[in-house]
Amino acid sequence: MVISFGSINMDLVVRCERVPDQGETIVSTGWLTNPGGKGANQAVQAARLGAETVLVGRVGSDAFGRDVMNGLSAYRVDIGGVMVDPVLPTGVACILVERGGENRIVVVPGANGAVGAAELKTLDGLLQPGVVLLLQCEIPFAVVREAAHVAHLRGATVILDPSPWGSVILTPGIFGDVDYLMPNEGEACALTGTSDLKEAAGILLGLGARTVIVKRGDKGAFAVGAFESPEVPAFSVVPVDTTAAGDSFQGAFAASLDLGFDPGTALYWAMAAGALTVTRPGAQQSMPDEVEVTAFLEARLRKGDRLPKQQI
Numbered sequence: 001m002v003i004s005f006g007s008i009n010m011d012l013v014v015r016c017e018r019v020p021d022q023g024e025t026i027v028s029t030g031w032l033t034n035p036g037g038k039g040a041n042q043a044v045q046a047a048r049l050g051a052e053t054v055l056v057g058r059v060g061s062d063a064f065g066r067d068v069m070n071g072l073s074a075y076r077v078d079i080g081g082v083m084v085d086p087v088l089p090t091g092v093a094c095i096l097v098e099r100g101g102e103n104r105i106v107v108v109p110g111a112n113g114a115v116g117a118a119e120l121k122t123l124d125g126l127l128q129p130g131v132v133l134l135l136q137c138e139i140p141f142a143v144v145r146e147a148a149h150v151a152h153l154r155g156a157t158v159i160l161d162p163s164p165w166g167s168v169i170l171t172p173g174i175f176g177d178v179d180y181l182m183p184n185e186g187e188a189c190a191l192t193g194t195s196d197l198k199e200a201a202g203i204l205l206g207l208g209a210r211t212v213i214v215k216r217g218d219k220g221a222f223a224v225g226a227f228e229s230p231e232v233p234a235f236s237v238v239p240v241d242t243t244a245a246g247d248s249f250q251g252a253f254a255a256s257l258d259l260g261f262d263p264g265t266a267l268y269w270a271m272a273a274g275a276l277t278v279t280r281p282g283a284q285q286s287m288p289d290e291v292e293v294t295a296f297l298e299a300r301l302r303k304g305d306r307l308p309k310q311q312i
């Protein structure tokens with residue numbers, strides 16, 4: 001089973017040729033609302049790949065909350081662990097997407113900021129050896145730490161996405177309960193104060209993570225630690241919207257582990273899912289299912305596109 005413990009948002013997305021400069025007004029090329037939030041996105045991707053998936057988090061008692069819950073159910077995510085806050089609104093993310101797919105995101109936490117003891121209790125009732133737990137940092141970091149700690153003690157595999165990195169409070173051994181820490185390259189550099197990615201990954205290992213997987217977007221990914229992988233190039237695709245590509249990567253990695261694949265194979269599934277996600281607009285609505293990822297990997301293999309045969 002995969003459990004995602006984290007944020008649930010409604011994304012308000014504005015497309016533009018380029019983001020405006022300070023004090024500048026520009027005209028959008030289109031907009032959409034669609035369900036997002038790193039916790040919810042990762043749960044959707046895991047479920048789309050066939051893993052039994054539970055989401056633990058909080059929404060507001062409002063229309064956005066009802067919409068995102070309906071969407072999650074349609075994706076077969078178990079929302080039994082999602083609480084409805086009687087006061088705070090559902091989290092919202094304001095997202096600017098430029099031509100070429102790059103995004104900038106501002107999150108308004110709303111109910112996500114109130115995730116705490118009640119959700120930890122729900123999580124505690126679900127944890128058991130073999131569970132894969134997905135964590136991100138759009139809920140209070142103290143709660144993320146406690147969830148990782150309890151899960152580690154209970155024999156779960158803990159995957160932490162340190163995003164947004166500004167929420168992470170670095171102390172010695174902070175990642176000691178984390179099996180897989182998965183920053184993107186910007187987060188790896190910001191957290192460690194170096195632009196040398198290998199050095200950054202080494203520093204993050206030194207903070208306790210057993211494996212660090214650095215996601216490099218269209219440049220690929222590499223892993224160091226208990227599981228090691230040299231730089232694996234990304235699959236070449238035409239990007240439309242990079243929103244939630246990292247969530248797709250993590251959700252697919254978790255689902256693959258849960259379905260019994262080794263970390264090396266899980267890494268390829270994660271990269272394939274992330275690559276497909278950037279070819280479509282939006283967050284959850286852009287995530288591929290098992291059939292699509294399998295077809296993509298097989299097609300790339302036929303083309304000889306860098307996928308070693310033994311990896312699928």
Ligand code: RIB
Nearest residue numbers: 009036037038093244283
């Ligand atoms: O990682 C992408 C997500 O970040 C968006 O869906 C948005 O809601 C923010 O949480």
